[in-house]
Amino acid sequence: MDKAIRVLLFLFCFLLCAYPAKALQDYEVGNIRYKSFSTHTQIIIEKTAQTDCLPARELTSPSRLLINLFPAVLLTLQGRAEVGHQQEIAVGDNFIQAVRLKQEHESILQVVIDLALTEYTYNISSQEPDSLVIDIRGPRDDSDKDLVVDLLRKIESSPSIPSVSPEKKGKVFKIVLDPGHGGDDPGAVGPSGLKEKDVVLAVAKELASLLKKEPGIEVHLTREKDRFLYLYRRTEIANQLGGNIFMSIHANAAPSRKATGVETFINSRYAEDKEAALVAARENRPAEFKGISREAEALLWDMIQDKYKSESNDLARSIQKGLSEATGLEDRGVKKAPFSVLRGAAMPAVLVEIGFISNPWEESKLKKDDFRKKIAQGILDGLKDYLEKIELITLEPIAEN
Structure with missing residues:
Protein backbone atom coordinates (compact mmCIF):
# COMPACT_ATOMS: atom_id res chain seq x y z
CA MET A 1 0.00 0.00 0.00
CA ASP A 2 2.77 2.40 0.95
CA LYS A 3 4.60 1.57 -2.25
CA ALA A 4 1.52 2.33 -4.34
CA ILE A 5 1.11 5.70 -2.63
CA ARG A 6 4.76 6.53 -3.26
CA VAL A 7 4.35 5.67 -6.95
CA LEU A 8 1.25 7.86 -7.24
CA LEU A 9 3.00 10.76 -5.53
CA PHE A 10 5.96 10.39 -7.88
CA LEU A 11 3.69 10.42 -10.94
CA PHE A 12 1.81 13.46 -9.62
CA CYS A 13 5.02 15.43 -9.06
CA PHE A 14 6.33 14.35 -12.45
CA LEU A 15 3.23 15.67 -14.21
CA LEU A 16 3.41 18.98 -12.33
CA CYS A 17 6.99 19.47 -13.48
CA ALA A 18 6.40 18.24 -17.02
CA TYR A 19 3.40 20.41 -17.85
CA PRO A 20 5.14 23.82 -17.86
CA ALA A 21 7.98 22.47 -19.98
CA LYS A 22 5.53 21.11 -22.54
CA ALA A 23 3.57 24.36 -22.53
CA LEU A 24 6.68 26.50 -23.00
CA GLN A 25 7.89 24.26 -25.80
CA ASP A 26 4.94 25.50 -27.87
CA TYR A 27 6.16 29.11 -27.54
CA GLU A 28 9.87 28.82 -28.32
CA VAL A 29 11.53 31.71 -30.16
CA GLY A 30 14.43 30.39 -32.18
CA ASN A 31 16.45 32.08 -34.91
CA ILE A 32 16.72 35.90 -34.79
CA ARG A 33 18.45 37.56 -37.74
CA TYR A 34 18.63 40.91 -39.53
CA LYS A 35 18.99 42.30 -43.05
CA SER A 36 20.57 45.69 -43.82
CA PHE A 37 19.29 47.74 -46.76
CA SER A 38 20.09 51.27 -47.92
CA THR A 39 16.63 52.48 -46.88
CA HIS A 40 16.01 50.42 -43.73
CA THR A 41 17.05 47.53 -41.53
CA GLN A 42 14.84 44.50 -41.07
CA ILE A 43 14.80 42.20 -38.04
CA ILE A 44 13.21 38.77 -38.44
CA ILE A 45 12.21 36.79 -35.35
CA GLU A 46 11.19 33.18 -35.91
CA LYS A 47 8.37 32.28 -33.53
CA THR A 48 5.32 30.07 -33.14
CA ALA A 49 1.90 31.16 -34.39
CA GLN A 50 0.67 31.57 -30.79
CA THR A 51 3.36 34.11 -29.86
CA ASP A 52 2.29 37.75 -30.10
CA CYS A 53 3.72 41.11 -29.09
CA LEU A 54 2.61 44.07 -27.03
CA PRO A 55 2.63 47.51 -28.69
CA ALA A 56 6.20 48.73 -28.93
CA ARG A 57 7.50 51.26 -26.41
CA GLU A 58 9.84 54.02 -27.56
CA LEU A 59 12.61 55.05 -25.16
CA THR A 60 15.09 57.93 -25.37
CA SER A 61 18.57 58.80 -24.05
CA PRO A 62 19.71 56.59 -25.69
CA SER A 63 17.22 55.92 -28.47
CA ARG A 64 15.68 52.45 -28.11
CA LEU A 65 12.62 50.46 -29.14
CA LEU A 66 11.30 47.97 -26.57
CA ILE A 67 9.06 45.06 -27.57
CA ASN A 68 7.71 42.31 -25.30
CA LEU A 69 6.85 38.96 -26.89
CA PHE A 70 4.25 36.78 -25.14
CA PRO A 71 4.01 33.88 -24.65
CA ALA A 72 7.62 33.31 -25.61
CA VAL A 73 10.76 31.62 -24.32
CA LEU A 74 14.14 32.06 -26.02
CA LEU A 75 15.75 28.90 -27.34
CA THR A 76 19.54 28.88 -26.81
CA LEU A 77 22.28 26.33 -27.53
CA GLN A 78 21.84 25.11 -23.95
CA GLY A 79 18.06 24.79 -24.29
CA ARG A 80 15.23 27.03 -23.12
CA ALA A 81 16.48 30.24 -21.51
CA GLU A 82 16.04 30.75 -17.78
CA VAL A 83 14.43 33.91 -16.42
CA GLY A 84 17.07 36.67 -16.44
CA HIS A 85 19.05 35.21 -19.38
CA GLN A 86 20.41 37.93 -21.70
CA GLN A 87 22.16 37.97 -25.05
CA GLU A 88 23.06 40.56 -27.67
CA ILE A 89 23.20 40.60 -31.46
CA ALA A 90 25.52 43.27 -32.89
CA VAL A 91 24.22 45.02 -36.02
CA GLY A 92 26.16 48.30 -36.44
CA ASP A 93 24.57 49.74 -39.58
CA ASN A 94 22.98 53.14 -40.28
CA PHE A 95 19.75 52.31 -38.45
CA ILE A 96 20.45 49.83 -35.64
CA GLN A 97 23.41 49.44 -33.30
CA ALA A 98 22.38 46.17 -31.65
CA VAL A 99 19.47 43.94 -30.64
CA ARG A 100 19.34 42.80 -27.00
CA LEU A 101 17.24 39.92 -25.72
CA LYS A 102 16.20 39.20 -22.15
CA GLN A 103 13.97 36.46 -20.74
CA GLU A 104 12.02 38.87 -18.52
CA HIS A 105 9.50 36.30 -17.27
CA GLU A 106 9.01 32.58 -17.83
CA SER A 107 6.63 33.47 -20.67
CA ILE A 108 7.80 36.99 -21.67
CA LEU A 109 10.80 37.62 -23.94
CA GLN A 110 11.91 41.26 -24.03
CA VAL A 111 13.49 42.57 -27.24
CA VAL A 112 15.36 45.89 -27.04
CA ILE A 113 16.55 47.47 -30.29
CA ASP A 114 19.39 49.96 -29.74
CA LEU A 115 18.93 52.52 -32.50
CA ALA A 116 21.51 54.51 -34.42
CA LEU A 117 18.93 57.26 -35.06
CA THR A 118 17.06 59.62 -32.76
CA GLU A 119 14.38 60.27 -35.41
CA TYR A 120 12.97 57.16 -37.04
CA THR A 121 9.85 55.24 -38.06
CA TYR A 122 9.11 51.58 -37.57
CA ASN A 123 6.64 48.90 -38.61
CA ILE A 124 5.89 45.56 -36.97
CA SER A 125 4.14 42.83 -38.95
CA SER A 126 3.58 39.08 -39.02
CA GLN A 127 4.29 38.27 -42.65
CA GLU A 128 4.03 34.57 -41.88
CA PRO A 129 2.44 32.78 -38.89
CA ASP A 130 5.90 31.72 -37.73
CA SER A 131 7.81 35.00 -38.05
CA LEU A 132 7.68 38.56 -36.74
CA VAL A 133 9.22 41.27 -38.93
CA ILE A 134 10.39 44.64 -37.58
CA ASP A 135 11.40 47.36 -40.06
CA ILE A 136 13.37 50.41 -38.88
CA ARG A 137 13.52 53.38 -41.26
CA GLY A 138 14.52 57.03 -41.25
CA PRO A 139 12.13 59.86 -40.22
CA ARG A 140 9.13 60.91 -42.28
CA ASP A 141 7.77 64.41 -42.74
CA ASP A 142 4.89 65.89 -40.76
CA SER A 143 2.28 65.64 -43.50
Whole structure:
Protein backbone atom coordinates (compact mmCIF):
# COMPACT_ATOMS: atom_id res chain seq x y z
CA MET A 1 0.00 0.00 0.00
CA ASP A 2 2.77 2.40 0.95
CA LYS A 3 4.60 1.57 -2.25
CA ALA A 4 1.52 2.33 -4.34
CA ILE A 5 1.11 5.70 -2.63
CA ARG A 6 4.76 6.53 -3.26
CA VAL A 7 4.35 5.67 -6.95
CA LEU A 8 1.25 7.86 -7.24
CA LEU A 9 3.00 10.76 -5.53
CA PHE A 10 5.96 10.39 -7.88
CA LEU A 11 3.69 10.42 -10.94
CA PHE A 12 1.81 13.46 -9.62
CA CYS A 13 5.02 15.43 -9.06
CA PHE A 14 6.33 14.35 -12.45
CA LEU A 15 3.23 15.67 -14.21
CA LEU A 16 3.41 18.98 -12.33
CA CYS A 17 6.99 19.47 -13.48
CA ALA A 18 6.40 18.24 -17.02
CA TYR A 19 3.40 20.41 -17.85
CA PRO A 20 5.14 23.82 -17.86
CA ALA A 21 7.98 22.47 -19.98
CA LYS A 22 5.53 21.11 -22.54
CA ALA A 23 3.57 24.36 -22.53
CA LEU A 24 6.68 26.50 -23.00
CA GLN A 25 7.89 24.26 -25.80
CA ASP A 26 4.94 25.50 -27.87
CA TYR A 27 6.16 29.11 -27.54
CA GLU A 28 9.87 28.82 -28.32
CA VAL A 29 11.53 31.71 -30.16
CA GLY A 30 14.43 30.39 -32.18
CA ASN A 31 16.45 32.08 -34.91
CA ILE A 32 16.72 35.90 -34.79
CA ARG A 33 18.45 37.56 -37.74
CA TYR A 34 18.63 40.91 -39.53
CA LYS A 35 18.99 42.30 -43.05
CA SER A 36 20.57 45.69 -43.82
CA PHE A 37 19.29 47.74 -46.76
CA SER A 38 20.09 51.27 -47.92
CA THR A 39 16.63 52.48 -46.88
CA HIS A 40 16.01 50.42 -43.73
CA THR A 41 17.05 47.53 -41.53
CA GLN A 42 14.84 44.50 -41.07
CA ILE A 43 14.80 42.20 -38.04
CA ILE A 44 13.21 38.77 -38.44
CA ILE A 45 12.21 36.79 -35.35
CA GLU A 46 11.19 33.18 -35.91
CA LYS A 47 8.37 32.28 -33.53
CA THR A 48 5.32 30.07 -33.14
CA ALA A 49 1.90 31.16 -34.39
CA GLN A 50 0.67 31.57 -30.79
CA THR A 51 3.36 34.11 -29.86
CA ASP A 52 2.29 37.75 -30.10
CA CYS A 53 3.72 41.11 -29.09
CA LEU A 54 2.61 44.07 -27.03
CA PRO A 55 2.63 47.51 -28.69
CA ALA A 56 6.20 48.73 -28.93
CA ARG A 57 7.50 51.26 -26.41
CA GLU A 58 9.84 54.02 -27.56
CA LEU A 59 12.61 55.05 -25.16
CA THR A 60 15.09 57.93 -25.37
CA SER A 61 18.57 58.80 -24.05
CA PRO A 62 19.71 56.59 -25.69
CA SER A 63 17.22 55.92 -28.47
CA ARG A 64 15.68 52.45 -28.11
CA LEU A 65 12.62 50.46 -29.14
CA LEU A 66 11.30 47.97 -26.57
CA ILE A 67 9.06 45.06 -27.57
CA ASN A 68 7.71 42.31 -25.30
CA LEU A 69 6.85 38.96 -26.89
CA PHE A 70 4.25 36.78 -25.14
CA PRO A 71 4.01 33.88 -24.65
CA ALA A 72 7.62 33.31 -25.61
CA VAL A 73 10.76 31.62 -24.32
CA LEU A 74 14.14 32.06 -26.02
CA LEU A 75 15.75 28.90 -27.34
CA THR A 76 19.54 28.88 -26.81
CA LEU A 77 22.28 26.33 -27.53
CA GLN A 78 21.84 25.11 -23.95
CA GLY A 79 18.06 24.79 -24.29
CA ARG A 80 15.23 27.03 -23.12
CA ALA A 81 16.48 30.24 -21.51
CA GLU A 82 16.04 30.75 -17.78
CA VAL A 83 14.43 33.91 -16.42
CA GLY A 84 17.07 36.67 -16.44
CA HIS A 85 19.05 35.21 -19.38
CA GLN A 86 20.41 37.93 -21.70
CA GLN A 87 22.16 37.97 -25.05
CA GLU A 88 23.06 40.56 -27.67
CA ILE A 89 23.20 40.60 -31.46
CA ALA A 90 25.52 43.27 -32.89
CA VAL A 91 24.22 45.02 -36.02
CA GLY A 92 26.16 48.30 -36.44
CA ASP A 93 24.57 49.74 -39.58
CA ASN A 94 22.98 53.14 -40.28
CA PHE A 95 19.75 52.31 -38.45
CA ILE A 96 20.45 49.83 -35.64
CA GLN A 97 23.41 49.44 -33.30
CA ALA A 98 22.38 46.17 -31.65
CA VAL A 99 19.47 43.94 -30.64
CA ARG A 100 19.34 42.80 -27.00
CA LEU A 101 17.24 39.92 -25.72
CA LYS A 102 16.20 39.20 -22.15
CA GLN A 103 13.97 36.46 -20.74
CA GLU A 104 12.02 38.87 -18.52
CA HIS A 105 9.50 36.30 -17.27
CA GLU A 106 9.01 32.58 -17.83
CA SER A 107 6.63 33.47 -20.67
CA ILE A 108 7.80 36.99 -21.67
CA LEU A 109 10.80 37.62 -23.94
CA GLN A 110 11.91 41.26 -24.03
CA VAL A 111 13.49 42.57 -27.24
CA VAL A 112 15.36 45.89 -27.04
CA ILE A 113 16.55 47.47 -30.29
CA ASP A 114 19.39 49.96 -29.74
CA LEU A 115 18.93 52.52 -32.50
CA ALA A 116 21.51 54.51 -34.42
CA LEU A 117 18.93 57.26 -35.06
CA THR A 118 17.06 59.62 -32.76
CA GLU A 119 14.38 60.27 -35.41
CA TYR A 120 12.97 57.16 -37.04
CA THR A 121 9.85 55.24 -38.06
CA TYR A 122 9.11 51.58 -37.57
CA ASN A 123 6.64 48.90 -38.61
CA ILE A 124 5.89 45.56 -36.97
CA SER A 125 4.14 42.83 -38.95
CA SER A 126 3.58 39.08 -39.02
CA GLN A 127 4.29 38.27 -42.65
CA GLU A 128 4.03 34.57 -41.88
CA PRO A 129 2.44 32.78 -38.89
CA ASP A 130 5.90 31.72 -37.73
CA SER A 131 7.81 35.00 -38.05
CA LEU A 132 7.68 38.56 -36.74
CA VAL A 133 9.22 41.27 -38.93
CA ILE A 134 10.39 44.64 -37.58
CA ASP A 135 11.40 47.36 -40.06
CA ILE A 136 13.37 50.41 -38.88
CA ARG A 137 13.52 53.38 -41.26
CA GLY A 138 14.52 57.03 -41.25
CA PRO A 139 12.13 59.86 -40.22
CA ARG A 140 9.13 60.91 -42.28
CA ASP A 141 7.77 64.41 -42.74
CA ASP A 142 4.89 65.89 -40.76
CA SER A 143 2.28 65.64 -43.50
CA ASP A 144 0.48 62.81 -41.72
CA LYS A 145 -0.13 65.01 -38.67
CA ASP A 146 -2.29 67.30 -40.82
CA LEU A 147 -4.20 64.23 -41.95
CA VAL A 148 -4.87 63.27 -38.33
CA VAL A 149 -6.00 66.75 -37.30
CA ASP A 150 -8.37 66.82 -40.27
CA LEU A 151 -9.72 63.39 -39.32
CA LEU A 152 -10.32 64.51 -35.74
CA ARG A 153 -12.21 67.59 -36.92
CA LYS A 154 -14.47 65.28 -38.90
CA ILE A 155 -14.98 63.06 -35.85
CA GLU A 156 -15.88 66.06 -33.67
CA SER A 157 -18.35 67.48 -36.20
CA SER A 158 -19.88 64.18 -37.33
CA PRO A 159 -23.57 63.81 -36.35
CA SER A 160 -23.17 60.02 -36.44
CA ILE A 161 -21.04 60.08 -33.27
CA PRO A 162 -23.12 61.65 -30.49
CA SER A 163 -21.81 63.46 -27.45
CA VAL A 164 -21.19 61.47 -24.28
CA SER A 165 -23.92 63.55 -22.62
CA PRO A 166 -27.16 63.75 -24.66
CA GLU A 167 -28.87 67.11 -24.30
CA LYS A 168 -32.03 65.76 -22.76
CA LYS A 169 -33.19 62.75 -20.82
CA GLY A 170 -34.96 60.09 -22.80
CA LYS A 171 -32.67 60.37 -25.81
CA VAL A 172 -31.73 56.96 -27.20
CA PHE A 173 -28.43 55.79 -25.73
CA LYS A 174 -26.48 53.36 -27.92
CA ILE A 175 -24.40 50.59 -26.36
CA VAL A 176 -22.18 48.47 -28.62
CA LEU A 177 -21.23 45.04 -27.26
CA ASP A 178 -18.22 43.30 -28.75
CA PRO A 179 -17.95 39.53 -28.11
CA GLY A 180 -14.20 38.90 -28.39
CA HIS A 181 -12.50 36.63 -30.93
CA GLY A 182 -14.64 34.43 -33.24
CA GLY A 183 -14.30 32.33 -36.37
CA ASP A 184 -10.76 30.99 -36.81
CA ASP A 185 -9.73 32.78 -33.61
CA PRO A 186 -11.06 30.75 -30.64
CA GLY A 187 -9.46 32.96 -28.01
CA ALA A 188 -8.38 31.17 -24.85
CA VAL A 189 -9.30 27.50 -24.51
CA GLY A 190 -10.09 25.96 -21.12
CA PRO A 191 -8.72 22.67 -19.71
CA SER A 192 -11.81 20.78 -20.90
CA GLY A 193 -11.87 22.48 -24.31
CA LEU A 194 -14.34 25.32 -23.66
CA LYS A 195 -13.61 28.15 -26.10
CA GLU A 196 -13.57 31.80 -25.13
CA LYS A 197 -15.28 32.87 -28.36
CA ASP A 198 -18.35 30.75 -27.56
CA VAL A 199 -18.67 31.86 -23.92
CA VAL A 200 -18.43 35.58 -24.62
CA LEU A 201 -20.89 35.42 -27.52
CA ALA A 202 -23.45 33.72 -25.27
CA VAL A 203 -22.91 36.30 -22.51
CA ALA A 204 -23.14 39.21 -24.97
CA LYS A 205 -26.44 37.91 -26.35
CA GLU A 206 -27.83 37.46 -22.84
CA LEU A 207 -26.75 40.99 -21.91
CA ALA A 208 -28.26 42.36 -25.13
CA SER A 209 -31.61 40.74 -24.32
CA LEU A 210 -31.58 42.40 -20.88
CA LEU A 211 -30.62 45.81 -22.28
CA LYS A 212 -33.42 45.68 -24.85
CA LYS A 213 -35.92 45.65 -21.99
CA GLU A 214 -34.57 48.94 -20.64
CA PRO A 215 -36.21 52.16 -21.88
CA GLY A 216 -34.00 54.56 -23.80
CA ILE A 217 -31.38 51.92 -24.60
CA GLU A 218 -30.42 50.76 -28.08
CA VAL A 219 -28.01 47.82 -28.16
CA HIS A 220 -25.86 46.47 -30.99
CA LEU A 221 -23.42 43.54 -31.27
CA THR A 222 -20.29 43.62 -33.44
CA ARG A 223 -20.93 39.94 -34.19
CA GLU A 224 -24.01 37.78 -33.60
CA LYS A 225 -22.53 34.52 -34.85
CA ASP A 226 -19.22 32.69 -34.91
CA ARG A 227 -17.24 34.85 -37.33
CA PHE A 228 -13.83 36.52 -37.36
CA LEU A 229 -13.46 40.29 -37.12
CA TYR A 230 -10.24 42.29 -37.23
CA LEU A 231 -9.71 44.33 -34.08
CA TYR A 232 -9.82 47.71 -35.87
CA ARG A 233 -13.11 46.69 -37.51
CA ARG A 234 -14.84 46.28 -34.12
CA THR A 235 -14.45 49.92 -33.06
CA GLU A 236 -15.06 50.97 -36.65
CA ILE A 237 -18.51 49.34 -36.39
CA ALA A 238 -19.16 51.10 -33.07
CA ASN A 239 -18.22 54.48 -34.54
CA GLN A 240 -20.38 53.95 -37.62
CA LEU A 241 -23.34 53.07 -35.39
CA GLY A 242 -22.82 56.27 -33.42
CA GLY A 243 -22.32 54.38 -30.17
CA ASN A 244 -22.17 56.03 -26.75
CA ILE A 245 -20.42 53.10 -25.06
CA PHE A 246 -18.17 50.36 -26.47
CA MET A 247 -17.68 47.22 -24.38
CA SER A 248 -15.48 44.30 -25.46
CA ILE A 249 -16.27 41.08 -23.56
CA HIS A 250 -13.60 38.43 -22.96
CA ALA A 251 -12.73 35.43 -20.79
CA ASN A 252 -9.35 35.58 -19.08
CA ALA A 253 -6.46 33.10 -19.09
CA ALA A 254 -3.15 32.84 -17.27
CA PRO A 255 -0.11 30.51 -17.15
CA SER A 256 -1.21 29.45 -13.65
CA ARG A 257 -4.49 27.56 -13.45
CA LYS A 258 -4.99 28.99 -9.97
CA ALA A 259 -5.62 32.51 -11.31
CA THR A 260 -9.20 33.53 -10.56
CA GLY A 261 -11.60 36.47 -10.61
CA VAL A 262 -13.07 39.22 -12.78
CA GLU A 263 -11.44 42.46 -13.91
CA THR A 264 -12.21 45.40 -16.15
CA PHE A 265 -9.70 47.27 -18.31
CA ILE A 266 -9.47 50.69 -19.87
CA ASN A 267 -7.04 51.57 -22.60
CA SER A 268 -3.62 53.02 -21.79
CA ARG A 269 -0.38 53.53 -23.66
CA TYR A 270 1.45 51.24 -21.23
CA ALA A 271 0.35 48.40 -18.94
CA GLU A 272 0.34 49.26 -15.24
CA ASP A 273 1.86 45.91 -14.21
CA LYS A 274 3.07 42.58 -15.64
CA GLU A 275 -0.28 40.85 -15.15
CA ALA A 276 -2.07 43.59 -17.11
CA ALA A 277 0.61 43.31 -19.80
CA LEU A 278 0.00 39.57 -20.09
CA VAL A 279 -3.74 40.09 -20.57
CA ALA A 280 -3.15 42.75 -23.23
CA ALA A 281 -0.63 40.56 -25.04
CA ARG A 282 -3.08 37.69 -25.17
CA GLU A 283 -5.98 39.78 -26.45
CA ASN A 284 -4.01 41.88 -28.94
CA ARG A 285 -2.96 41.31 -32.50
CA PRO A 286 -0.68 43.70 -34.42
CA ALA A 287 -2.93 46.47 -35.73
CA GLU A 288 -2.33 49.92 -37.17
CA PHE A 289 -4.42 52.67 -38.71
CA LYS A 290 -4.26 52.11 -42.45
CA GLY A 291 -2.23 54.66 -44.37
CA ILE A 292 -1.11 56.58 -41.28
CA SER A 293 2.45 56.58 -40.01
CA ARG A 294 3.62 55.78 -36.48
CA GLU A 295 3.73 59.45 -35.44
CA ALA A 296 0.26 60.13 -36.81
CA GLU A 297 -1.16 57.02 -35.18
CA ALA A 298 0.25 58.03 -31.80
CA LEU A 299 -1.17 61.55 -32.14
CA LEU A 300 -4.58 60.25 -33.17
CA TRP A 301 -4.66 57.78 -30.28
CA ASP A 302 -3.67 60.41 -27.72
CA MET A 303 -6.25 62.95 -28.84
CA ILE A 304 -9.17 60.53 -29.12
CA GLN A 305 -8.49 58.56 -25.94
CA ASP A 306 -7.78 61.61 -23.77
CA LYS A 307 -11.26 62.90 -24.54
CA TYR A 308 -12.92 59.81 -23.03
CA LYS A 309 -10.39 58.75 -20.39
CA SER A 310 -12.41 59.96 -17.39
CA GLU A 311 -15.70 58.50 -18.66
CA SER A 312 -14.06 55.16 -19.46
CA ASN A 313 -12.62 54.96 -15.96
CA ASP A 314 -15.99 55.71 -14.32
CA LEU A 315 -17.71 53.18 -16.56
CA ALA A 316 -15.13 50.50 -15.77
CA ARG A 317 -15.50 51.00 -12.01
CA SER A 318 -19.29 50.69 -12.15
CA ILE A 319 -19.16 47.56 -14.30
CA GLN A 320 -16.46 45.96 -12.16
CA LYS A 321 -18.53 46.51 -9.01
CA GLY A 322 -21.69 45.06 -10.54
CA LEU A 323 -19.86 42.09 -12.06
CA SER A 324 -17.97 41.07 -8.93
CA GLU A 325 -21.07 41.38 -6.74
CA ALA A 326 -23.32 39.40 -9.11
CA THR A 327 -20.88 36.53 -9.72
CA GLY A 328 -19.24 36.30 -6.31
CA LEU A 329 -15.86 35.89 -8.03
CA GLU A 330 -12.70 37.58 -6.78
CA ASP A 331 -12.67 41.31 -7.50
CA ARG A 332 -9.38 41.97 -9.33
CA GLY A 333 -10.26 45.63 -9.85
CA VAL A 334 -9.98 48.11 -12.71
CA LYS A 335 -6.69 48.09 -14.60
CA LYS A 336 -4.97 49.88 -17.46
CA ALA A 337 -3.21 48.30 -20.44
CA PRO A 338 -2.79 48.89 -24.19
CA PHE A 339 -5.60 47.10 -26.07
CA SER A 340 -5.81 47.26 -29.84
CA VAL A 341 -9.55 46.51 -29.71
CA LEU A 342 -10.22 49.67 -27.65
CA ARG A 343 -7.95 51.93 -29.68
CA GLY A 344 -9.90 54.10 -32.08
CA ALA A 345 -13.23 54.05 -30.22
CA ALA A 346 -14.70 57.55 -30.36
CA MET A 347 -16.62 56.96 -27.11
CA PRO A 348 -15.97 55.63 -23.59
CA ALA A 349 -14.62 52.09 -24.01
CA VAL A 350 -13.85 49.19 -21.67
CA LEU A 351 -12.72 45.58 -21.92
CA VAL A 352 -14.36 43.18 -19.45
CA GLU A 353 -12.75 39.88 -18.40
CA ILE A 354 -15.63 37.76 -17.04
CA GLY A 355 -13.55 35.00 -15.41
CA PHE A 356 -10.56 32.72 -15.96
CA ILE A 357 -11.35 30.04 -18.51
CA SER A 358 -7.90 28.60 -17.72
CA ASN A 359 -9.05 27.86 -14.14
CA PRO A 360 -10.88 24.47 -14.14
CA TRP A 361 -13.37 25.60 -11.48
CA GLU A 362 -14.21 28.88 -13.20
CA GLU A 363 -14.34 27.14 -16.58
CA SER A 364 -17.01 24.80 -15.19
CA LYS A 365 -19.04 27.82 -14.05
CA LEU A 366 -18.63 29.58 -17.41
CA LYS A 367 -20.24 26.55 -19.09
CA LYS A 368 -23.50 27.02 -17.19
CA ASP A 369 -26.35 29.16 -18.49
CA ASP A 370 -27.38 30.34 -15.02
CA PHE A 371 -23.87 31.66 -14.32
CA ARG A 372 -23.73 33.39 -17.70
CA LYS A 373 -27.00 35.11 -16.76
CA LYS A 374 -25.39 36.27 -13.50
CA ILE A 375 -22.52 37.77 -15.51
CA ALA A 376 -24.94 39.57 -17.82
CA GLN A 377 -27.00 40.85 -14.89
CA GLY A 378 -23.87 42.10 -13.12
CA ILE A 379 -22.72 44.03 -16.19
CA LEU A 380 -26.23 45.45 -16.60
CA ASP A 381 -26.25 46.58 -12.96
CA GLY A 382 -22.93 48.34 -13.55
CA LEU A 383 -24.16 50.02 -16.72
CA LYS A 384 -27.32 51.27 -14.99
CA ASP A 385 -25.26 52.59 -12.09
CA TYR A 386 -22.97 54.46 -14.49
CA LEU A 387 -25.83 55.94 -16.49
CA GLU A 388 -27.74 57.03 -13.42
CA LYS A 389 -24.63 58.66 -11.94
CA ILE A 390 -24.10 60.86 -14.96
CA GLU A 391 -27.86 61.51 -15.21
CA LEU A 392 -28.12 60.68 -18.87
CA ILE A 393 -31.39 58.81 -18.73
CA THR A 394 -33.65 57.38 -16.05
CA LEU A 395 -33.78 53.61 -16.32
CA GLU A 396 -37.21 52.82 -14.90
CA PRO A 397 -39.53 49.96 -15.94
CA ILE A 398 -41.93 50.98 -18.71
CA ALA A 399 -45.37 51.56 -17.19
CA GLU A 400 -48.14 49.40 -18.57
CA ASN A 401 -50.93 51.26 -20.39
